[in-house]
Amino acid sequence: MSLFEAPESTWEKRFMQKHYSYRDSHSVATGLDPMVATASYTFGTNARAISRFNWPNVGDYASGTVGPRGQCYAREVMVYVTEDTWIRFISLNPIYLTLLAQLYTTGQIAAMGVSQIITEVEHFVAQNDKDTFSPTYGTAIVFRADSVSGMIYLSIEGNVEGGE
Numbered sequence: 001m002s003l004f005e006a007p008e009s010t011w012e013k014r015f016m017q018k019h020y021s022y023r024d025s026h027s028v029a030t031g032l033d034p035m036v037a038t039a040s041y042t043f044g045t046n047a048r049a050i051s052r053f054n055w056p057n058v059g060d061y062a063s064g065t066v067g068p069r070g071q072c073y074a075r076e077v078m079v080y081v082t083e084d085t086w087i088r089f090i091s092l093n094p095i096y097l098t099l100l101a102q103l104y105t106t107g108q109i110a111a112m113g114v115s116q117i118i119t120e121v122e123h124f125v126a127q128n129d130k131d132t133f134s135p136t137y138g139t140a141i142v143f144r145a146d147s148v149s150g151m152i153y154l155s156i157e158g159n160v161e162g163g164e
Contacts, residue, residue, distance in 0.1 A: 020157035022047065022055050022072050027153045030085050030145040038144040040090075043074040043156050056160055074138030074158045080130040083150025085143055089120045092137035097161075137161070 024047040028039065044055030052060050055072045071092075079087060096116050099109045109116075117139065125131050127150070143152055 020075055020159050022158045022160070024055055024074075024156040024158070025154060026156070027151060030081070030083065030143060030150050030152050038142055040140055040142045041154065042140045043077075043138055043158065044072055055158065070161045072158045072160045074135055074156045076132060076134050076157045077138060077141065078130060078132045078155040079125055079141075080128075080153040081125045081150055082128065082152075083148045084127050084146035085125050085150065085152055086122045086146060087125055087152075088122045088142045089133065089135045089138055090140040090142065091118045091120065091135045092116065092139055093118050094136060097137070 022044070024044050026041050026046055028041070030039070044057075047054035048057075056070075058071045073092065077089070079085075093115055096109060096114050099112070099114060100106075104112075106116075120135075123131075123133070124146070138156075138158070141154065
């Protein structure tokens with residue numbers, strides 16, 4: 001942040017950035033019984049299989065060390081499918097994060113009726129289509145084939161909130 005720049009301008013640049021610190025990818029068949037079978041993928045699983053620092057979680061860095069202190073969230077997800085597929089993102093609720101930052105306990109937040117996660121509406125991705133989505137605090141994706149089993153390829157980029 002520059003001394004000559006309004007705080008909201010700094011936030012806007014950070015929110016709209018297109019360079020992310022962490023990358024993950026996943027590919028899998030969309031299901032043997034496409035009308036019933038759904039599958040999911042938690043962002044960062046494959047990256048963490050290589051090293052926990054490839055997609056950091058809270059507590060991966062000792063306090064007082066240089067590096068991210070928070071949780072890594074998906075900020076941009078490219079989806080390519082070989083057959084018609086329905087996808088749904090699961091994200092952390094920004095209101096929940098705001099209340100945590102205001103030092104409310106998880107019990108108090110639950111009593112307010114604020115959910116920790118947001119399950120978004122389904123999106124249709126057409127056969128051989130490649131779409132990019134930008135969840136705010138993406139944690140996972142759920143997918144199912146529309147009528148025929150196929151493959152889904154995910155390319156995920158994310159940042160650690162509050163640690164860049």
